[in-house]
Amino acid sequence: MEVAIGVIILVVTLVLGIPIPFAFGATVIWLASSLGFQTDFLLSAGYSQLNSVVLLAIPLFILAGGIMEKGRIGEALIGLVEKFVGRAKGGLGVAAIVASAVFGSISGSASATLSCIGSIMEPRMTKAGYDKGYTAALMAAACPLGLLIPPSSAQILYAWSSNTSVLACFTATVIPGIILVILLSVVNTVLVRKMPIKVAEKQPPQVWIQDTGKRTVKAVPALLMPFIILGGIYGGIMTPTEAAAVSVLYAIPVGIFIYRGLTFRGLLNAIADTSTTTGVVMVMFFLVMIMSRLLVMENVPNQIADALLGVTENKYIILLMINLFMIIIGMLMDDVSGILLCTPILLPIVTGIGIHPVHFAAILGVNLGMGNITPPTAPMLYLSGRVCGAKINKMLSPIMILIIFAWIPTLVLTTFIPELSLTLPKLILPKLFM
16 A cells, blocks of 8 residues: 555656656655665665766766757757758658668767757758748657667666666667667658648759768768767777767867867857756656665565556567556656656566567667657657647647557567567577577
8 A cells, every 4th residue: 555655656757747756755754764774774785876986877878969059069960861861852851761770879868969959950851841830849759769779777777776887788779770760750641741841952963973972971970979989888998888978078179179160168058067967867867766666675576567467468469558557657757767667667577488688678769769758748849849839639649640550560670579688689699598
C-alpha cells in the first residue's frame, strides 16, 4: 500500500507540473518515512551510486552539444545534406531528419538536437512552403534520434545503472536508429505530397559538383567529430568519458576558428547552461537512485513480474505490456528519469523471460524516445512548439501519423527481432555473449 501511494504521489506531482527532482523527492520522503528506513543509509546509498567516473561523460556531452549549437556547426551539416536531397519534394524534411541523426550522434541529447537543428531548419522550411505545425512535429519526431544514434547520454545511464558495457549499449541502438531515420523520411515524403512546397532549382552538373564540393569541405570538420568520438570508443582508444572530453576540446576550436560562430561569451554561456543542467540532473539522479533502491528492497520488481506472469506466461505478451508501461513513463517524464526508474524495476523481469540486457537497452531507448513525443505530456513536442513557434493543436495530427507509421514500427521491430539490436554488439564484443 505504501509503495502504491508513493507511485500515486509521483504521478500526481508530475502531472501537476512540479519539477521532476521535487516530484521524486516527495516520493522518496513518503516511502522512507512510511516504510521506516533510516535516512543516513539512504543518503550514503545515493552517494555511492553517483560516485562514478562514467557519469562525467554526461555533462561533457551536454557541454559539447551546447558548444555545437552556439558554434554554428549544425549549419554546415544541414547545408551538405540539403545539397543531396533539396531538389526532391520533401527534401528539406529529409535533410532535417538526417541532420538530427548526425547532430544527435555528436551531442547525445534530444533537447540539444532539437534546439540546434530546429532553430536552423524552421525558417528554411517555412520559406519553402512547409506548414509550421508540420515542421515542428517533424522536428519533434526526429530529435529523439539523439537517444538512439551513439554516443547517447541515455545509453550511458542505462549501462551505468544496469552494469552493462557502454560500448555494447551504444552499438545496440545503431540499427534501430537507422530504421527510424528511413521510416521518418518515407512518411515525410508521403505527407508533403499535397503541400505547396518549393524545391531548389536544378543546377548544371558542373555548378552542382562545385557547390557540393565547397559544402563538403565546409562540413568536414563537423563530420570528423562523430568519427573521432565513435572511432576512439569502438577502437578501444578512449573510454566514453574520455571521448566526451575530447568532443568538448574538439568543438571549441572548430566553433571559434572554423565556423566562427562561437564567441568567448557564447562559450561562457554554454558552460553556465551545462552547469545548471548538470546540477539539476545530478540532484535528480540522487533522488531517483534512492527511490529505485527503496523499490528494490521492497521487492517491487518481483511483485510486478509475478503479476505479469499471473496474467500470462507468453513472452511476447509480457513484452507488449512492458512496452506500454515504458511508453507511459516516457510520456510523464524525460528520458533520463525514465531510464533511471525503469532499469532497476524492469531489467530483472525482462532477463527472467530471456531478454538480453543489451537488447533491452535498445527497447528502452526506442520506448522512451517515443514517449517523449507522445501526447498528452510529450516534453519534446512542447519544446519543439516553442523552438519553431507553432501551436500544439497544429502539431497533433502530423505527430500522431509520424508515431504510428515510423516510431511504432521501429519499436515493434526492435522488440521482437533481437538480431537488430544484438548483431553489432556480438561482432564488436563477442566475449560479452559467450
